[in-house]
Structure formats: structure tokens, C-alpha cells
Amino acid sequence: MTRIIDRRLDGKHKSAVNRQRFIRRFKGQLKKAVNEAMKSRSITDMDSGEKVSIPARDLSEPVFSHGAGGHREIIHPGNKEFITGDRIPRPPGGRGGGGGRQAGDSGSGEDDFVFELSREEFLELFFEDLELPNLVKTELAKAPDYKLVRAGYTADGIPSNIDVVRSLKGAIARRIALAAPYKARVQELQQELEALLATVAETDPRVAALEEEIERLEARIRAIPFIDTFDLRYANRIRQPQPTTQAVMFCVMDVSGSMDKSRKDLAKRFFTLLYLFLQRNYERIDVIFIRHHTVAKEVDEEEFFYSRETGGTVVSSALTLMKDIMRERYPVSSWNIYVAQASDGDNWHHDSPSCKEILVKHIMPLVRYFAYIEITPDRHQSLWEAYEEVRALYPYFALQQIDGPADIYRVFRELFKRRLS
């Protein structure tokens, strides 16, 4: 007696729980492996998972077993030339002839345990305990931002909110209501008039009196206004508090001639990380890419990272453009604004003071966090000095210097490490 059951539709990922537990348990080792992997990895392929390895001994499950040594007799198949009593030199490392199954058991203990993290798991580990700084998940009670929602109609309001259909409906009702008594009276009088005309001549004074009365009543009906201020109805909108979790990230990068290819590459990596980070953390994020040399330009992501352009350097051009975009499109009441800027610190000398001025006057009051990374192994130049003055005024302005690819991750962590508020 046999039953055949199709189990294929049963729950998938039954092992997911065990896998998660495995990852949780070895988080420490995995994180280390992920950090190692980040050092050599090109950031642009962040879309894939990562193969990580953990020293196998860290996750071994120990059991009592025999160690090497003692007397053992092991059977092997496939004899070719041995006869009883032959002596064979011990193979180095204790493997081979005498090893057999035993070696198979213990030998695997030395290899690393290699396995593949999915992209999600990789990013989870990579971005763990990171958070955009100072992001206030605005509580409902203190919401600085409101959204207007419809809530019926009111009798007063501004002309642009007049609801025409509703107002005219009201007007019709009013006209019918006001005219009703007159109309009834008119009907009565007309019937009376008809009855009278059947008996008397048209010239009868009573006829004239009735006609006059009807005329008077109809005039009253005509005098009822087609529309009255009383009829007007306005769409009612009430303000509902809205939590702000939307953020806009400005990525500003110097693509001038002084930024050579490797520097650009570093900056690209930095932004790629930021971009991924934002994508992961927020429901709604706008990312604005501004690249600049002597003039600044707002570009799309593709162009930001991959198109080539060179020229001199005027950093203030980018700051001015950014200021304008903020003003026009990202009111501070509903957006958390973050800025990340990458440059080699090389700027037209006389431009640095104006950079400072734009920052202090127009930009810093609006943003929540401003991160500036300078990609140079050299001494700092005028821009850094100007920015240091800004930092003195605003604690949420951060500067970091990057020397090589290995620094990126450190700086990234540094900039965005979870702040204890």
C-alpha cells in the first residue's frame, strides 16, 4: 500500500530560520569577512552577494574523537604491489597510506568554511548599526509638516476653493424654496382668472386686477437671485500632521582636471556606498547629483558616475546651484536634507572664502548633515581651511580625508556611525 504525495507546494525556505540562526551566531566572524571583502571589492557591483569565508575551527561542533597516534590497522582497497611485511616510509603529514578515512575526517577541519551571502545579507551586515545622522523620526505630535486632506464642505473660505457643483445645487434648492409660495399663489390666481374669463368679458375690471396681481407675483419670482452668497460652498481641507521620513541627498563631486582618474574612482565609490545606504534606509529618498568643474550641472546618476568632463575648479558654482535647488524643490519643512561632497581640495584660491559664505549663510541652516571628503594624500589647501571654519560654527558639518581605497569604508563608518542622541 503506497501513498504518493506532492509536497512541492509546501512551504519553501524551511531552512531559512536555520540559516538566519547560523548567520546570527557567526555575525562577528561574518562582519569581519565582509569588511575584508569590502576592501578589495569594486563598489559598483554592490548588487551581488558576497562569498565569505570563516575559519572552520570557529564553527566546528566538537565531539570526542581519536587524535593521531597509537596503534591502528586500516584496510584499503586497490593493492597493486604490496605483500605482507612490506615497510613503507611514513608519508609526510601523516596522510596517505596510513591516513585513509581518519585523514578524511580530520583533514577537512583545517579548511575555511566558505559560503555565499545574498546581497541582502551582505548589505545587512555591512550597514549594520549605521544610520543617517540626526534623522529625527518626527513624532506625530511635534510634526512640523502637515498635509491637507479633504473633509467635506464649509460655508466660508477663499474663492479658489468654491465648489461650483455643490454651490449651484444649493442655489437651485434655495430658488425652489423661495419661489414656492409665489408659484402656488400664481397658479391659484390663474385658475381664478380662467374661471372668471368664462363668465365675463376681458375688459372686466376684476380681470385686470387679477392680471396685475399675477404680474406682480411673477416679478417677485424673477427677483429671486440666481445665486446668492448664501449658496456658496467651499471645499473644506483640514491639516493633518505628517511624519517626515523623506530625505534628499545631494551628492556633489568635483570632476575638474585636477581630479585624476583614481581620485574620481574613489569619490565614485564613496557616493555609491551612500546611494546604496540611502536606498536601503528610506522609503522616499531623492538623490540629487551635482558635478562641477568651473560650472556646476545637475545630472542623473548615470552621467554623474560615468561621463567624462574636465576643466578648472570653482567649488562655489556647485554650492550655488545646490542652494537654488534646495530653495526651489526641497522646503526644509518637509525634507531632511543631507549633503555629501567629494573633492580633491583643489579650488581656485579666491573662491574658497565665497564657498564659506554660501555655506554659512544659505546652506548650513537648511541641512541636517554635511559631509565633506577630501581625496588627497597631500597637504590641505584653501578649501579645507575654509571648511574648517564652517565646522567651527556648525557641529553637523563633517570633514574627512581619504588616502586610498582602503580608507573608504572607515570614513564611511566614521561619517555615519550611529549617533547616540
Next chain:
Amino acid sequence: MTHRLISDTSEWSFPLLERYNAELGRIAADYGLDTYRNQIEIITAEQMMDAYSSVGMPLGYKHWSYGKHFVQTEQTYRRGQMGLAYEIVINSDPCIGYLMEENTMTMQALVIAHACYGHNSFFKGNYLFRAWTSADAIIDYLLFARNYMAECEERYGEEEVELFLDSCHALMNYGVDRYKRPSPLSLDEERRRQKDRESYLQSQINDLWRTVPVREAAANAEVTPRFPAEPQENMLYFIEKNAPLLEPWQREIVRIVRKIAQYFYPQRQTQVMNEGWATFWHYTLLNTLYDQGYVSDGFMIEWLQSHTNVVYQPSFDSPAYAGINPYGLGFAMMRDIRRICEHPTEEDRYWFPDIAGGDWLKVLDFAMRNFKDESFIAQFLSPQVMRDSKLFAVVDDDYAADLEISAIHDEKGYRSLRQALADQYNLGSREPNIQVYSVNQRGDRSLTLRHTRYNRKPLGDSANEVLKHLHRLWGFPVRLETVHEDGRVELVGECPRRFEF
């Protein structure tokens, strides 16, 4: 006879599965195979890996180590380094066999023959399985265990339970009664008893510790009867009953791990026989199916190819060599027994006077029922098989400078080869012999284990790690002593450590 062909396509379908299963069942019954009812379940590759990584338990409780095995299995599978196990079959009644949906019709038929008739009849017939496992209750028990663990996790925290399970797993191989037959499992009884047990056990344990600890000097001077009176081989059982500090739920978990260890104990002792038996029967059943005209030549070639891979034994100097292949050895021995019955030679009559020329079905059935790997090899490994696989024995002695070939497949060597190979499958010599020796009841309450050396083999490095786990379970210091062959006792491990070794 081609009109009898069941199918001519590699695509399987449910009606075809049923037809193959019906024919195979008929032939198996003709050969007298006695099986549990079959429950064939079609699963996906992922589900197969899942079952594979939780050591074939269909309803395993959750633990990170299963996640680790899953990850390993998944990788080797994805990289194509390893085909998945053809089948996983659960020793239960009804016997659950898993078929992977990716398999071709031929492979499904192979798996049905192998698992649903081969393994199934072994589970039902072999004395170890009959004595140690209760096929009708295991699924219920696993379900009980899984729910109980989940409940504990909710109450005491996942991490707490996980750490505790780690410790139990480390001692799993020592959670087995080797000689005493366990009482049969039953879900209802288990549930009912579990509640009573909690309170009862706790009172029992306290009794052991009723004496207030006295000063160490006095304790050592006094001669007290050793506890336990006899060394205990089942460490987990000893801990469940005697560990002073365990909470009732922890005792229950020890018990669950112990029961599951016990359930798998026969499988660990009958690898060669079990696989050999199943392989022999799929070979025989499918050949019979062919002889009766139900399957085509293409069908035969397809399954024979994977059959050959399964039983292939690389020789010792091949890079693929990883010890003796239990499928290969088992299959060779089973076929050899049939050969000895049907076409005995002079040699066979000398070596196996009572079975040579006998009824092969009866002899095989007897062998399947009454042996485990160790005794099966000691009894049935014939000179013919030793010659065919060119077996030889190497002595690796750390006192000698060189390895020595102690026996080869010749007249002088047969008996000692056979003895050595049987010993290689003796769990008792494969695993270190460690038993609970004593508990210091009056002093520091320490637990002492004794390892009795076999052939001077020392313990592996992991022993100290295991001691840490044992320490977690016992709650007081644990020591490990080794008894050398000359009777000398040496302290080789301790947790927490007082001395360097």
C-alpha cells in the same frame, strides 16, 4: 514484449510513478521483501537540501548547525560538485521516501526501488532497528520535540536554548544506551509523562545532594562508596538524571537529544549493510523489471550509469579515494552472498559450509535481520570479495618508524583482513571509549570521566572543547582521565582548568 513497456519518456508523471511503484512492489513481494507501508513524497531540490541538512529528520527542531549544513550542501550542489542524495528515506511507519522533482522517470524508479523497498525492508527487518527505534512513533516524537523546543525558546530565549543544545549535541554520540533496550516512544505517553517528570526528577536530583558539602579534607579522607557505582556509558542519560543544577526544561531537552541520538544509533552501525542491501535490491528489482519486459534498454543504461557511480570504489592511491565506499562494499558482499548460494566454489564450501549452495533469498534475509556492519563483515566477507577489491591492511604504529603492510588478499591474510575491516566498523573502537566514572559528592561536586585507551589511541584536540560543553551541563567542575593500557590513570583535561597540561 514491447507492449508491456511502462514508459518510454524521461518525464515522470504521477500516473507513471504509480505504475512503476505497483510493478516494483509486486516484484519485491515476489522476492519476499517485508516492508512498512510506503509514503512517497515529491519534493523540490531545495526541500531535499533542507531534509539533507537536518540529518534527514523531516521535522527537525531549529538549530544553527542545520543552517550551516544547509549552506554547505547548497553550495556544493550549486557548484555542481555533488549531486544531491538520490533519496532520503525516513525510518518510520509508513516509511517516508523523498523523490526529487528534478529526477527523470528512470531515476524516480531507481529511488523507489532503492528506498521504498530496499531501505524500507531493512528498517523493518534488521534487529537493531527493531530493538532501538519505534517506526510508528518517531514522526510524532519529532513533532513533540520541535514544539517543545519552540516553546522553550519562547520562554527562556533562543540563545539560551541554542547554547544548551550545542552542549547536548557535543555529547550526542554519548547519549546512547548500547546494551539496554529503550522503552518504545509514544507521543501521548511522552506528553503525559513529561509533566510528571519535571517535578519528579527535580526531587530525585535533590536527594542526591542532600548531604551538605563538608570540608574538602574531610571528604577526601572519608571512604565513601563511589557514585555512580558502575561507570555509566550514557553520559546524557546520566546528566539528565543527576546533573544538580539543570532546570526541568533543560533536562527535557537533554532527553530529546538523547532520544534522537538513540534513534540514529542503528543507522550509524549499519551503514554498509543498509546501503548494500538497498543497492542490491534496486539492482535486482530493476533487472527483474527489465527481464519481464517492463522497461527499455535506454532505461537500463540510464540507471546503471548512476548505479556504477554509486558503487565505484577508487583505489587507495587515487585522488578520489576517501576510504572504503560503504555502497560498494555492501553491494559487493550482498551479491557475493547470492553467488555463494547459487554458484559456490570449493573455496566457498570451505569458508561458508552452511550457506554455500543454500537458498540465497533465505540467507540474505537472515543476514539482513541479524547483523550489524561489524558482525556482518566478520561473518560474510569472503576471500572472493577481498581479492576482487584487492584489500590490504596497513599498520600505523607511532612506535614504529615505518608503516607496515600487515596483511594482503592472500591465503594467509584473509582472516586478519576480515577481522581488521570488521573492527574498523565497530563503533566501540571508532569512537573513544569514555564513561562517567565518578562524582565527588562530598567535595567540589566534580564529575570525572574516564577514557579507556584502545590500541594506545589518544584523544583528539577537541576533547577540551567538549569538556567545556559538559561543564555547562553539569554545572560543576568536570575532569577527564585517561586509563592507559598498563592501568596508569592520567588526568588529561579539566574544565574549568586548574593546571596546564
